[in-house]
Amino acid sequence: MEREELLKKVKSIVADKLNIGEEQITENASFTQDLGADSLDTVELVMALEDEFGLNIPDDEAEKLNTVGKALDYILEHYKGK
Amino acid sequence: MIFTNRVSLVTGASQGIGEAIAEELGREGATVVLVDVQKDKLEQVASRLAGLGIRALPYEADVTDSTRAAQVVDEVVDTLGRLDHLVNNAGITRDSLLLRMKEEDWDLVLRVNLKGAFNFSRAALKPMFTARYGRIVNIASVVGQMGNFGQTNYAASKAGLIGFSKSLAREVAARGITVNCVAPGYIATPMTDKLPEEVKKAFLDIIPMKRFGLPVEVARAVKFLCSDEASYITGQVINVNGGMYM
Ligand SMILES: NC(=O)c1ccc[n+]([C@@H]2O[C@H](COP(=O)([O-])OP(=O)(O)OC[C@H]3O[C@@H](n4cnc5c(N)ncnc54)[C@H](O)[C@@H]3O)[C@@H](O)[C@H]2O)c1
Numbered sequence: 327m328e329r330e331e332l333l334k335k336v337k338s339i340v341a342d343k344l345n346i347g348e349e350q351i352t353e354n355a356s357f358t359q360d361l362g363a364d365s366l367d368t369v370e371l372v373m374a375l376e377d378e379f380g381l382n383i384p385d386d387e388a389e390k391l392n393t394v395g396k397a398l399d400y401i402l403e404h405y406k407g408k
Numbered sequence: 409m410i411f412t413n414r415v416s417l418v419t420g421a422s423q424g425i426g427e428a429i430a431e432e433l434g435r436e437g438a439t440v441v442l443v444d445v446q447k448d449k450l451e452q453v454a455s456r457l458a459g460l461g462i463r464a465l466p467y468e469a470d471v472t473d474s475t476r477a478a479q480v481v482d483e484v485v486d487t488l489g490r491l492d493h494l495v496n497n498a499g500i501t502r503d504s505l506l507l508r509m510k511e512e513d514w515d516l517v518l519r520v521n522l523k524g525a526f527n528f529s530r531a532a533l534k535p536m537f538t539a540r541y542g543r544i545v546n547i548a549s550v551v552g553q554m555g556n557f558g559q560t561n562y563a564a565s566k567a568g569l570i571g572f573s574k575s576l577a578r579e580v581a582a583r584g585i586t587v588n589c590v591a592p593g594y595i596a597t598p599m600t601d602k603l604p605e606e607v608k609k610a611f612l613d614i615i616p617m618k619r620f621g622l623p624v625e626v627a628r629a630v631k632f633l634c635s636d637e638a639s640y641i642t643g644q645v646i647n648v649n650g651g652m653y654m
Contacts, residue, residue, distance in 0.1 A: 366579065370537055 327405065331397055339374050343367060353395035371378065379405045409437035417441040417481070419471050420498030420530060422449035425547065427499035428623030429495055432631045433588045434462030438493065441484050442466045443528075464488065470522030471498045474531075479533035490539060493634045494532040496525035496569075497547040503558040514561045521565035522572065529576060535584070542585035543634045546573050547626070548645060550593045550653045566591075570645055577643035586642035590629045590635055593649025595621040618650035 333353070341348045344361055357363040357371065372388045375381065379401050381390070391397045416433040420426040421442035430440045434457055441561060442457075442464055444450045450466040457464035469476045484491055497612075499521045502513035525546050536542025551559055552566025570589050577587040594611045601621070612618060629646045632638055647653060 366583065373534060373537070 327402070329398060329402065332401060333394075335378065336375070336397060336401070337393065339378060343371050343374055351394055353398065354393060356393050358392065370377065375401065381405065409435075411436040411438035411492075411573050414492040415441065415484065415490050415530070416436045416493035416495065416634065417443060417484060417491060417532065418495040418497055419443040419524065422446045422453050423596060424599060425592065425623045425626050426495070426497040427453050427519035428627040429497060429630050430464065431457060431460070432624065433460070433493065433495075434464060435460065435636065436631065437466070441480070441488075441491075443469050443471070443480060444498070445470050471496075471527060472519045474527040477527040478520045481528070481535070485535045491532055491535045492539075492541065493543045493545070494536075495527055495545045495547070495630055495634075496528055498524050499547065499549075499565075499599075501559065501562050503562070505558055506560045509561065517561040518568070521562070522568045525569055525572065529587075533580065536580075537583055538584050539570040540584040542580075542583075543638075544573075544576070544587040544629050545623065545633050546570075546587070547591045548573075548591040549629075550587040550591055550647065550649045551647075553591060553647075554653050558608060564602070573645075574643045581642055586638065588631070588633045588638075588642060589645040590626060590633065591645050591647050591649065592626045593621055593647070593652040595623055595626055595648075597623055611652075614652055619650065620652055621648060 337348045337351045340351050346361060348373055350361060355361055357368060363371065364386055372383055375397065376383055382406055391400055411433055416438040418426050418430045421430045422444035422471055427493045430442055430642065434440045440462060441638050442454055447468045450468060453465040454464040467480050469480050481491060485494045486543050500517060502517050504513065528549060529544055547570050549566040551563045554568055555563050573589045580587065594615065633641065
């Protein structure tokens with residue numbers, strides 16, 4: 327999957343979960359500092375990404391995915407599907 | 409019927425209070441998922457409920473097994489599409505004075521009564537989070553509030569369940585999920601049948617209503633907490649004990 331295509335998908339998931347506009351969601355945006363996610367939102371986001379991309383993200387890895395870009399990197403590296 | 413299209417999972421559902429809870433929720437239209445270790449009884453209860461027109465699905469599972477808990481919840485969500493209510497009811501006693509209590513009896517009671525609720529709550533929260541709706545009811549006990557001679561392990565597990573419920577209630581409140589406890593007093597079930605007559609009599613003496621409770625009387629409180637009537641109630645303990653503890 328292309329990064330651009332992935333960014334689009336991730337944007338729509340993040341916008342939905344955090345209830346924010348997609349225009350705020352850039353690669354550099356930090357989930358907690360820029361997008362207003364609290365600790366529960368973060369857990370939910372990870373769960374949603376796992377579901378969408380058929381991944382199983384271990385907790386210690388999940389903790390490092392604090393920006394949209396880092397989440398993209400992780401998914402691109404681990405996503406094997408379709 | 410208030411639970412049409414809802415799905416309820418009840419642990420320890422093959423007899424006693426759990427069976428009554430499954431029936432009570434099922435009578436309101438919920439599809440009930442019955443979890444227990446007693447396979448044969450589980451099947452019997454499922455067919456008895458089916459006879460009442462209730463859709464009841466038996467799942468043989470040990471609540472202490474976290475992998476199995478996740479598997480059961482996944483299967484339920486895959487086949488039924490949702491999970492609205494979780495009732496952590498499976499519980500055991502292994503009574504003895506602390507001085508004589510075997511370490512394995514301490515561990516087993518905490519594993520079933522407390523960790524069992526952790527296992528199923530953690531698994532059930534995923535679909536509840538996604539749905540932004542859920543009801544978790546944990547069956548505690550008056551013994552978790554008053555203490556009881558010979559039941560240090562059981563009392564610790566039930567008091568633990570109350571602290572667990574209050575903490576989880578805070579964590580998930582903003583997601584439309586409530587977590588409460590029902591704390592029964594002395595209820596006539598297979599668990600209490602095995603007590604000696606003099607112990608039963610001593611209990612009757614301290615129950616203002618002068619009778620033991622019925623499983624259905626506990627089940628009705630669970631039904632209330634699962635209903636939309638209880639939408640603003642979370643982190644609470646409802647005592648169903650005939651006034652034994654106030
Ligand atoms: N009966 C009472 O007076 C009373 C009072 C207060 C609280 N409670 C609580 O209510 C709940 C139900 O009690 P009851 O009186 O119906 O007891 P019970 O012994 O009649 O039923 C408990 C059920 O849990 C099942 N179970 C036990 N260990 C399990 C495990 N590891 N995995 C899955 N299922 C398991 C048993 O097979 C049984 O079907 C318990 O949590 C109990 O502590 C009962």
